[in-house]
Amino acid sequence: MTAAGLIFSNIHDSSVPELTARRTMASIPYGGRYRLIDFALSNMVNSGITKVGLITHYNYQSLLDHIGNGKDWDLARRHGGLKILPPFITAYDNATANKVYSTRLEALMGVMDFINHCTEDVLVLSDCDVICNVDIAQAIERHEQNGADISVITATVDTAVQPLDAHAEVVKVDAAGRITDMATYDAEKGEVEVSADIFVVRRSYLQRVVADAIAHGQTSFYKDVLYRQLPKGRVFAHHYDGFFGRVNSLESYFRCSMRLLDRGSCVNLFYRHNQPIFTKVRNSVPTRYAPGAKVSNSLIADGCVIEGTVENSILFRGVKVGKGTRVSNSILMQDTLVSENVRLNCVITDKNVIIKDNRELCGHETMPFYIAKESQV
């Protein structure tokens, strides 16, 4: 069964306003050298998908810069490859003139031309707020065996470890894998099965239900399409049990990032057999640990120069840590410059931040201290 992909880059942006002030959810930096979209893209590419439509909405300059022509995901192709689908507003139209879509359903309607021109049997839809490494090929195979209309990738989340919010869709699944009920998260405690916002759907079916829902003036993919299809018994869950993180706030971003310092979790996410996570290659030099540097339990990308002490932290590419400085429990994004004799604890610095000599900054793991892109302290 052939498949094409569709990625929604902006859905859930509003849940992390700090990190999405000048970027999309899809282009939030993660794990030292990645952007959140790398997981959605790599999942698709690893399952043999060679055509991906990328739905963008606003704030997508940083995303386009990251994606380029798609070469780093092997998606720069004559046939298929990566297609960027920005908002589409017709100049002479009436009802939709000057109105950019605002929901997943409207976005799908806006890219109907892309969907119609695909020749693939199934489409894989994915958001960018979820960090996981799923074997989608397997999900597609199961989708076919089940004779499903829609298959939803789901994961088990322990709410004591990973709090959820009302953006999460909780599913109830019967023994055959059928989804019997679905509802937005409502403060349930303990382990719950949630949608990863990754769907496998038959293309012809999607074309039909989306056109129908729009014709009826409906706006929500979950409430107006998925919920209504459940009684027919052809919506299935495909359970995924690897590393699963969901970014729905700055705090959860911090928590999802720090989980990578647990080596087992990190290996589970990045070292799955035949499922590498691809990202843009930046041509950084190797990281240099100067004489006297001290580093422990940290994830460090290339291009860094470390002269001070780094512990329990994540350093993105090109970060500099000066002499006498101690960085603890922090996330320093690309090209952050931390000068000499600085103390940082539970801090998130966005790209190109400069921390001058002798500064002391401290947040808490439940309230990390965030420093915006290109600020100087």
Place this chain on the structure above:
Amino acid sequence: MFKKKECVAMLLAGGQGSRLYALTAKTAKPAVTFGGKYRIIDFTLSNCVQSGLDTVGVLTQYQPLVLNEYIGTGLPWDLDRNYGGVKILPPYQGKNGADWYKGTANAIYQNMQFIERYNADYVLILSGDHIYQMDYAKMLDCHKTNGADCTIAVIDVPLSEASRFGIMTTDATGRITKFSEKPKNPDSTKASMGIYIFNRDKLFSYLTADAADPKSSNDFGKNVIPAMLAAGEKMMAYPFVGYWKDVGTISSLWEANMDILGEKPQLKLATGNWRVLSRHDNAPPQYVGPDAVVDNASITEGCEILGTVKNSVLGENVRVMEGASVVDSVLMGDTVIGPGARVEYAILDHNVEVGAGAAVGAPRESADGKIAVIGEGVRVEAGATVPAGAMLSE
């Protein structure tokens, strides 16, 4: 259709590099890993691109598989161009039989067609076995301003070492008056860097004459340059100041790797917009464990350090397990150092496995300059000992 290119670079990459022994058993010297995530040829290729030269012929002969694969379409250096770009030029079969490249000059002679296709006015001859960063555009400007027939880049070397190089004697204007290959009593300290710019037509006529001479060994240094000098062509020296190292021996390769370390590294891999470009995998960031010690080291993506790493250069995907130590060493990549193992004063090629508790090499102070070398794919059994200066290959 071929657009005219003012200058075409020809990169000699066919040498065996026999003095690197196990490291070049399966790989041509230019494809030997350097500095963790580079190959030696990256330096010359990056120089070309950053000097604005976008047409590069790479002449291969010895063990070209890894090199061909590495260069591929030339994408990492932006040399995947519609016109020009990087082209691999292996020896080929012609109408009148087939020949290996008999010498550096013969390799270019056999590929004069390539230069003609781009109708180049100048030809830059390079070799893919030196570590240096140089703007060839400045050298070309100098060549044009001087109205020279040939310009040779030279670097000042200590008088005591001059007898190891091809030495240029120049007059006050920089014009070369004498060339002596490895002279016993050098009268100058200007060593040839093996970088030449020729006017195309001049080069072609000398190469054709050289090819017709059965006694010639078809080498630039031995034959072509002396012949041009003897004929009174205008040959100029272009002085280069900066880091330059021939990494043709085990000890010089080790030293050059160490030059990227330290508080103020002698060899900077990136300065401002000038950086060395390379093809590399997409590995996750390196992880440094809770009890790891990393001091004065250069470490690349995909590494996992749980033990100790000091004064060392580690390539991609090296795992240093608990209690293991790596000191004064160069690990090229995809290597596992088992728990409690010790690696000192050694060079390890790709895909080496050092078993738990094994000992490779000896402390540098007591090794008497003897570097242990382990070739690609070798497995050192747990508890085994590999003495200083040993050379292991599969």
